[in-house]
Amino acid sequence: MNSETRGDFSEIPILDVSGLYTGDPDAVAAVAETLRGYLENVGFLYVAGHQVSRADVEAVREMSKAFFALPDEEKLKLKIDKNFRGFLPFAGSTIVTSSVAKVSKPNQSESIFFMHEVAADDPGALAGKPLQGPNQWPDEAVLPGFRATIDRYVAEMSELARKLVRAISISIGMPPDSMDRYFEHPTTFLRLLHYPTQPAEEGLFGSAPHTDYGYITLLAQDNVGGLEVKNKAGDWIAAPPIPDTFVMNVGDILARWSNDQFVSTPHRVINRSGRERYSQPFFFDPSMDEMIEVLPPCLPAGTEPKYAPVLYGDYLMERIDKNYHYRKGTAAAPVAP
Ligand SMILES: O=C(O)CCC(=O)C(=O)O
């Protein structure tokens, strides 16, 4: 790691990951080596050369538009539940834990979350374990094909994410499969977001400055733009739409796991385009019952880890409970950090 180059970027790099699909160890290693530099210095990159079908990305976007176009009454039937699945109405979340900025105005977005599916009769769900329960799906008669479209996309994105988990393992200097077991039952979130165009107003954001909680995020955005990433100098660098790519970023648990070798970079969304913006981040995280402990290759000889081991589930619940006031029984008032 080079502390001089860290955060010193003026654009988001593009990485062609097609080598990950070849089965050729040299090609995989070459992708992993470039990836390492981007994860250390930027924390963000565009993933090109993946094999997720463009039609499937666009099908999710069309379903998202159709969902948000429904009357509130229909959307509110799926209001977000204790398992963090469902519809988060406009102005429902305020980011408060990242310490990235003092935030007081609610995000100018509405969204719906789908997590990994957990059956209602799953032992964890029956025991009331946090975040264990079924997704909430729109009525098939209202939005035909919705669930099949989401399920297909989540399967494809998970496959890509698993390839990236292996590339990350190699990039850290470990055997390719050394992190696989943490993702046997991954915690996944697909969030469909709708950002109406917003007024130019101080401190008002589509998504206020924040870092992501988890391992990696893979975001598909439409052609409107508005995502920005903060560099070391404090400038907000645009991450404009690039067709057929995903914006990938390091989340806080990967940064922690790597003892801060990799950087979880603050980002925000401001949509002053005059158009509606739709995006679909996919968050791929470890199983909730896995212990996350600094990876040995990330620890310079003779030094202590910066972070204590943490159960991913405990860590995640703490982050979610702090950020979403719907969980606190308060209507709208943001809670101080
Ligand atoms: O919509 C976007 O472009 C970014 C969304 C985001 O950062 C998030 O949901 O964590």
Ligand SMILES: [Fe+2]
């Ligand atoms: Fe984010």
